[in-house]
Amino acid sequence: MNWKFTLPRIGAALIALIGISMLIFAIARVMPGDPARIALGPNATEEQVATLRAERHLDAALPVQYWEFVKALSRGDLGRSLYTNRPVTTDIAQFLPATLELVLVSVIIMVVVGLPLGALSAHFRGRFPDHLGRLIALLGICTPAFVWGVILQLVFGYFYPIFPIEGRLLESTPVPPTVTGFYLIDTLLSGNLSAFGDALHHLILPATALALAGIGQTARLTRSNMIEVYAKPYVEMASAYGFRPWRIATRYAFRPAFIPTLTILGLECAAMLGNAFLVEKVFGWPGISRYGVEVIIRKDLDAIVGTVLIIAAAFLIMNILVDVLVSIINPRIRLSQRKS
Amino acid sequence: MTREPVLTIRDLHLAFGRWGRKSNVLHGISLHVGAGEKVALVGESGSGKSVTARLAMGLLQESRATHATGSIRFDGIEAVKGGPEIARRRGNRVAMIFQDPTSALNPTFKIRGQFREVLRSAEPRLSDAEADRRAEAALAEVSIPDPARALDSYAFQLSGGMNQRVMIAMALANRPELLIADEPGTALDVTVQAQTLKLMGDLAATRGTAVLLISHNLGVVREFADRVYVIYRGRMVEHATTKQLFAAPRHPYTQALLSAIPKISGGGLPDLPERSPDFERPLIVHEGCGEPAEVV
Numbered sequence: 001m002n003w004k005f006t007l008p009r010i011g012a013a014l015i016a017l018i019g020i021s022m023l024i025f026a027i028a029r030v031m032p033g034d035p036a037r038i039a040l041g042p043n044a045t046e047e048q049v050a051t052l053r054a055e056r057h058l059d060a061a062l063p064v065q066y067w068e069f070v071k072a073l074s075r076g077d078l079g080r081s082l083y084t085n086r087p088v089t090t091d092i093a094q095f096l097p098a099t100l101e102l103v104l105v106s107v108i109i110m111v112v113v114g115l116p117l118g119a120l121s122a123h124f125r126g127r128f129p130d131h132l133g134r135l136i137a138l139l140g141i142c143t144p145a146f147v148w149g150v151i152l153q154l155v156f157g158y159f160y161p162i163f164p165i166e167g168r169l170l171e172s173t174p175v176p177p178t179v180t181g182f183y184l185i186d187t188l189l190s191g192n193l194s195a196f197g198d199a200l201h202h203l204i205l206p207a208t209a210l211a212l213a214g215i216g217q218t219a220r221l222t223r224s225n226m227i228e229v230y231a232k233p234y235v236e237m238a239s240a241y242g243f244r245p246w247r248i249a250t251r252y253a254f255r256p257a258f259i260p261t262l263t264i265l266g267l268e269c270a271a272m273l274g275n276a277f278l279v280e281k282v283f284g285w286p287g288i289s290r291y292g293v294e295v296i297i298r299k300d301l302d303a304i305v306g307t308v309l310i311i312a313a314a315f316l317i318m319n320i321l322v323d324v325l326v327s328i329i330n331p332r333i334r335l336s337q338r339k340s
Numbered sequence: 341m342t343r344e345p346v347l348t349i350r351d352l353h354l355a356f357g358r359w360g361r362k363s364n365v366l367h368g369i370s371l372h373v374g375a376g377e378k379v380a381l382v383g384e385s386g387s388g389k390s391v392t393a394r395l396a397m398g399l400l401q402e403s404r405a406t407h408a409t410g411s412i413r414f415d416g417i418e419a420v421k422g423g424p425e426i427a428r429r430r431g432n433r434v435a436m437i438f439q440d441p442t443s444a445l446n447p448t449f450k451i452r453g454q455f456r457e458v459l460r461s462a463e464p465r466l467s468d469a470e471a472d473r474r475a476e477a478a479l480a481e482v483s484i485p486d487p488a489r490a491l492d493s494y495a496f497q498l499s500g501g502m503n504q505r506v507m508i509a510m511a512l513a514n515r516p517e518l519l520i521a522d523e524p525g526t527a528l529d530v531t532v533q534a535q536t537l538k539l540m541g542d543l544a545a546t547r548g549t550a551v552l553l554i555s556h557n558l559g560v561v562r563e564f565a566d567r568v569y570v571i572y573r574g575r576m577v578e579h580a581t582t583k584q585l586f587a588a589p590r591h592p593y594t595q596a597l598l599s600a601i602p603k604i605s606g607g608g609l610p611d612l613p614e615r616s617p618d619f620e621r622p623l624i625v626h627e628g629c630g631e632p633a634e635v636v
């Protein structure tokens with residue numbers, strides 16, 4: 001790990017996170033509606049509401065409230081959800097892994113399908129496989145993930161019922177003991193292979209629905225970057241020096257084209273975290289995005305701030321990872337770091 | 341006894357574009373290069389030198405927007421339509437040196453990986469160790485001081501002159517019969533250019549490599565070439581031995597070219613004051629430079 005390169009990025013991410021926390025803290029509180037009243041329901045008395053407001057420092061000035069929040073945060077406490085009536089950290093620990101697992105599997109599908117599709121398109125540019133590939137990519141992009149969700153459910157859950165359309169596991173499958181919260185990993189750790197199969201089976205449709213737009217973007221991006229690289233002198237030189245076309249497509253033109261692609265892929269992954277909400281809704285997936293929307297509707301202050309912060313953190317971590325990855329595969333950046 | 345030339349181009353026509361928007365770039369180019377010969381192709385910018393070279397390498401694939409007719413004979417095959425036959429011979433029987441060596445090397449792979457690929461175009465089963473051994477030998481041949489270090493570098497870490505040598509070493513590694521150099525090293529300084537030319541001259545002399553040099557530089561051509569072709573707007577206008585051409589140019593275009601440069605210059609092609617209808621006159625071939633004999 002190159003700390004000279006990574007540390008400034010981590011620092012910048014932390015500053016961004018502090019900014020985001022202030023912003024979301026203020027926004028959550030200026031939204032219309034009294035959170036205490038919403039939490040307690042219409043039948044609660046004024047006294048009960050007032051007690052709750054006092055308990056949660058809701059009548060204090062905004063900076064005072066923020067200070068209380070920071071003090072709690074330093075103890076690892078994100079407050080309590082008014083909706084689930086549990087610590088927000090407990091909720092996040094439960095819901096976040098489900099989303100991360102979904103997004104991660106989607107990213108894998110996106111990369112494994114999108115990159116070769118784009119590379120093939122570029123290799124056959126202007127010919128039939130290219131036209132087909134671009135059509136698929138365009139369809140992927142212009143159809144929202146939740147529509148894909150519904151289509152996939154209809155086709156593979158209803159007409160050809162080969163995939164489950166809801167939840168993370170069958171009723172009959174025991175939930176694996178929580179280690180990472182990723183069912184794919186936890187089932188393997190508990191040595192239950194059939195549960196692993198079941199978890200994977202449940203993941204395929206929602207992950208595909210979430211991945212399709214990204215596949216389209218990845219393919220288009222890879223295609224255009226590859227075509228740009230194909231016009232470079234070093235690719236003509238590779239042909240002139242007898243490199244086989246297949247080696248050029250999969251290696252000598254692919255690597256330089258992949259570097260700019262990777263940067264955008266990082267953004268695409270981050271967008272998936274947001275898109276995950278609709279897919280989670282369609283597939284009854286107990287993830288953090290769905291939780292986030294529920295708590296916003298209920299004006300569940302601590303839960304909103306906690307969820308937004310955790311998603312923002314995931315986003316920022318993803319960005320740092322991409323930067324580090326780019327610096328690893330781009331020799332120019334890597335070597336200039338070593339010198340400094 | 342005459343042998344068949346290594347490369348024979350006859351009546352080569354080339355057009356780009358589709359349907360009504362065709363633009364004709366070559367109008368019947370013929371040339372030949374024999375084993376051990378150093379032949380130069382000169383002409384102003386846009387006259388069609390590079391496309392001729394790329395066609396000879398099979399690098400301009402026939403497509404809906406690229407139409408080549410005529411004949412390019414090399415190594416017993418017909419290469420005018422590109423295709424796998426000529427592709428198999430690239431990097432192997434025929435090689436090319438590009439103008440700007442640094443941009444002709446891949447910035448994301450070390451020289452080592454690229455060199456291995458070059459060697460494997462001739463021998464696909466070559467082991468890494470053997471490939472590296474040969475690469476080091478090839479680099480030493482072009483006087484690169486520390487071949488192992490050069491192999492472990494990226495092109496952007498080496499100087500332009502170094503890259504030029506690396507590219508030449510790659511071009512020569514598989515001992516090609518024909519070497520095409522499209523304005524080699526014009527992006528570099530004069531000493532590197534001179535070294536490159538010397539290396540190519542040695543190759544022609546010692547290995548019998550046929551060399552086709554494309555150049556802007558009449559001084560260089562005079563020093564280097566045995567024979568010269570002058571191309572003007574996609575047409576061959578004069579073909580002579582170097583001596584004949586510089587002593588007594590006969591075509592009006594060539595005369596204008598030569599008279600426009602100061603006597604001792606080594607500089608690039610001069611800007612001609614104006615285009616003359618005279619320049620379109622048909623090809624002039626000097627004595628002793630006729631059509632190559634067919635194989636007996």
Ligand SMILES: Nc1ncnc2c1ncn2[C@@H]1O[C@H](COP(=O)(O)OP(=O)(O)OP(=O)(O)O)[C@@H](O)[C@H]1O
Pocket residue numbers: 356357365383384385386387388389390391392
């Ligand atoms: N792929 C292409 N599509 C369309 N036109 C092209 C293409 N390649 C070359 N041309 C045109 O063909 C003509 C000849 O180009 P070429 O590169 O062979 O010239 P050149 O003699 O090498 O010039 P220079 O000395 O500047 O390198 C030019 O007018 C150029 O615009």
Ligand SMILES: [Mg+2]
Pocket residue numbers: 389390391522
């Ligand atoms: Mg040219």
